[in-house]
Amino acid sequence: MSSQNDVPSRCNRTWLEIDLDALNYNLQQINTLLPKNHTLIATVKANAYGHGDHCIAYTLQQSGVHFFAVSNLDEAIGLRRCGICGEILVLGYTQPDDAPLLAGYDIIQTIYASDCAKAFSQVCQEHNITIRAHLKLDTGMGRIGFLYDDPNLLMQIKETSTLPGISVEGIFTHLSSADMSDAESNVYTNLQLQRFSNTVHTLRENGVPVNFAHIQNSAGILRRLSPEFEGSRAGIILYGMYPSDETEHSIPLKALMSWKAVISCVKEVPAGHSISYGRHFTSERPTRIATIPVGYADGYPRILSGKGYCLVNGVKCPILGNICMDQMMLDISAVPQAAPGDIVTIMGQENNISITAEVLAQQSNTINYEITCNPSRRVPRVYLQNRKIIATENDALICADYAAAELRTNTQIL
Numbered sequence: 001m002s003s004q005n006d007v008p009s010r011c012n013r014t015w016l017e018i019d020l021d022a023l024n025y026n027l028q029q030i031n032t033l034l035p036k037n038h039t040l041i042a043t044v045k046a047n048a049y050g051h052g053d054h055c056i057a058y059t060l061q062q063s064g065v066h067f068f069a070v071s072n073l074d075e076a077i078g079l080r081r082c083g084i085c086g087e088i089l090v091l092g093y094t095q096p097d098d099a100p101l102l103a104g105y106d107i108i109q110t111i112y113a114s115d116c117a118k119a120f121s122q123v124c125q126e127h128n129i130t131i132r133a134h135l136k137l138d139t140g141m142g143r144i145g146f147l148y149d150d151p152n153l154l155m156q157i158k159e160t161s162t163l164p165g166i167s168v169e170g171i172f173t174h175l176s177s178a179d180m181s182d183a184e185s186n187v188y189t190n191l192q193l194q195r196f197s198n199t200v201h202t203l204r205e206n207g208v209p210v211n212f213a214h215i216q217n218s219a220g221i222l223r224r225l226s227p228e229f230e231g232s233r234a235g236i237i238l239y240g241m242y243p244s245d246e247t248e249h250s251i252p253l254k255a256l257m258s259w260k261a262v263i264s265c266v267k268e269v270p271a272g273h274s275i276s277y278g279r280h281f282t283s284e285r286p287t288r289i290a291t292i293p294v295g296y297a298d299g300y301p302r303i304l305s306g307k308g309y310c311l312v313n314g315v316k317c318p319i320l321g322n323i324c325m326d327q328m329m330l331d332i333s334a335v336p337q338a339a340p341g342d343i344v345t346i347m348g349q350e351n352n353i354s355i356t357a358e359v360l361a362q363q364s365n366t367i368n369y370e371i372t373c374n375p376s377r378r379v380p381r382v383y384l385q386n387r388k389i390i391a392t393e394n395d396a397l398i399c400a401d402y403a404a405a406e407l408r409t410n411t412q413i414l
């Protein structure tokens with residue numbers, strides 16, 4: 001447990017507040033869309049979409065989630081070392097030489113091509129180990145995966161599933177357009193579902209042990225698309241965001257992330273004073289300026305220079321001039337009482353005004369996914385329950401089950 005004295009020092013410049021009550025709320029909502037005995041795979045890749053994967057996964061584990069998906073082996077080992085004892089699936093590339101780590105930490109690897117399967121098998125035989133695998137099909141995403149309509153698919157997969165050192169347990173595919181609602185996208189999504197369904201049935205009829213099949217992402221879950229398979233991979237909806245505006249908002253969700261900073265400097269500049277690099281803003285009248293110690297190196301989109309705004313005392317204050325690496329300037333003429341040390345909301349809600357990830361995404365011509373992934377390592381995450389800070393990232397609190405994770409692994413935690 002963190003000492004209370006450590007906590008305020010984390011929030012001295014800029015920080016993210018992550019609402020764990022909202023996480024549990026979203027989890028409950030998602031569960032209402034899934035059939036009984038269906039496995040929810042919590043997608044916590046990319047540091048849990050920027051929210052901090054240790055505390056997010058740990059909280060989900062406490063709430064009954066026992067299957068996690070990450071993008072790579074480092075993320076997977078990080079979860080094991082902070083006490084995650086459920087299943088962990090690596091969705092992307094792992095170098096075959098790391099098979100001993102996969103086996104040692106009991107992590108499931110995605111196998112998406114014959115050559116990668118053979119390379120893993122070879123390393124496993126050299127070390128006399130077996131790794132667990134889920135097969136990935138490409139049903140139309142065009143990314144990684146065995147091509148669903150390869151004339152040799154059945155042969156390739158049969159061969160893969162009998163390779164020494166590889167234990168095939170599951171199969172999955174990924175939808176490319178489930179978050180789009182136009183007619184053409186709907187047809188394509190149905191086509192992908194059909195291709196997956198047909199392939200899984202064929203493989204099962206031929207004795208390939210793909211007992212655990214999963215296809216849905218957040219958009220598929222929200223749309224209740226064919227829940228007949230064993231699992232679903234929820235990502236963005238866990239964090240309280242919808243995959244797109246178009247996706248059916250079939251359950252209410254609460255955003256987890258707020259981004260705060262303190263005012264570092266306040267001053268009144270006269271008319272005709274230019275602000276920031278390149279002098280893209282020059283005051284037309286005496287203007288009250290607040291500097292905040294956040295810039296693009298913290299992950300705030302530089303493209304919002306002269307476009308974005310923050311909340312100070314519940315008032316929208318525009319960003320003036322170019323955003324710098326470590327600082328940016330706000331026009332606080334509308335809040336003359338604001339002073340150095342006051343807290344500014346960069347993302348989140350104050351009074352009834354909110355700056356959502358969606359607002360920032362729209363202003364910076366990207367998607368909400370990228371906005372929450374952006375805050376960099378130097379922005380500490382703090383975790384709230386009942387509006388109180390209960391943990392900071394990498395806190396001892398979330399390492400409480402260290403021993404449990406160690407039990408699960410075959411080798412000692414490094």
Ligand SMILES: *Cc1c(COP(=O)(O)O)cnc(C)c1O
Pocket residue numbers: 043045091174216217218219233234235236237243
């Ligand atoms: C990221 C990802 C997901 C989760 O996507 P969301 O849209 O956030 O639900 C699921 N499956 C795979 C393979 C992914 O890469």
